[in-house]
Amino acid sequence: MTTNDDFQKKYSKVWTRKINRYYDDRGHFLEHFRQNQAIDIDVNFVQDSVSFSHKNVLRGLHIQENQWQLSTLLRGSVRYFVLDVDPKSSDYLKLHILDLSTEGTSQVLAAPGVAHGFFAESSEVVMAYKTSTYYDxxxxxxxxxxSxxxxxxxxxxxIRSIRDMKFVGLTKILSNEKFNEFQSRII
Known part of the structure; x- marks a missing residue:
C-alpha cells in the first residue's frame, strides 16, 4: 500500500484524517476507505459494522485482541477516546481525546493494543467501523x-449499555492475569 498524506500519525499507534465530502443539491458523497490510500500497513479488513447513537451516549472503552480498527464518523460530532494498553508502546496507558466532526477530523485508525470509545455530542451520531478480525x-x-x-x-x-457499565477500572484490569496474557500477545 502507498502512504496517503491525508493520514496523520497522532500517537504511537493512532492515525487520523479528514475525509473529503462532496456536496451538491442531492446531499453529499464521501469515500471512507480506499485500499491504495491507506497508510503503509499490512492489514486486511474483514468486517464492517455501524453504530447509531443519540446525544449523550457513551460507548467504550473497548478493545479486542490483535484487531486493527478504522472508525469513521459519518454523521454528528463526538469526543473520541483512545488508550494504548501495549506495554511496549511509548503511549502506554495514556488516554488521548480527539474531537471528531463531519467538518473536521472524522476518521481514526487504531492499531492492535489500543482501546477506544466515544461520547456523542450531537443529537445523532453514525459511526462506521472496519476491523481486521471478526467480532468475538x-x-x-x-x-x-x-478510571x-x-x-x-x-x-x-x-447513556451507557449495561455491558459497558460493568467494565472494571484500569487498575483492576491491569492486575487481571488473562488481560496480562492478552497484553503479551499484542502484535
Missing amino acids: DSLQYGINFS FSDLNITFGNS
Missing part, C-alpha cells in the same frame, strides 16, 4: 471510564 466477545475487554476521574472528564447524564 471472548476476545474482548473493556475499561470503565470512571479517568482524575482528568476531570464529565459526561453529564450519559
Whole structure:
C-alpha cells in the first residue's frame, strides 16, 4: 500500500484524517476507505459494522485482541477516546481525546493494543467501523471510564449499555492475569 498524506500519525499507534465530502443539491458523497490510500500497513479488513447513537451516549472503552480498527464518523460530532494498553508502546496507558466532526477530523485508525470509545455530542451520531478480525466477545475487554476521574472528564447524564457499565477500572484490569496474557500477545 502507498502512504496517503491525508493520514496523520497522532500517537504511537493512532492515525487520523479528514475525509473529503462532496456536496451538491442531492446531499453529499464521501469515500471512507480506499485500499491504495491507506497508510503503509499490512492489514486486511474483514468486517464492517455501524453504530447509531443519540446525544449523550457513551460507548467504550473497548478493545479486542490483535484487531486493527478504522472508525469513521459519518454523521454528528463526538469526543473520541483512545488508550494504548501495549506495554511496549511509548503511549502506554495514556488516554488521548480527539474531537471528531463531519467538518473536521472524522476518521481514526487504531492499531492492535489500543482501546477506544466515544461520547456523542450531537443529537445523532453514525459511526462506521472496519476491523481486521471478526467480532468475538471472548476476545474482548473493556475499561470503565470512571478510571479517568482524575482528568476531570464529565459526561453529564450519559447513556451507557449495561455491558459497558460493568467494565472494571484500569487498575483492576491491569492486575487481571488473562488481560496480562492478552497484553503479551499484542502484535
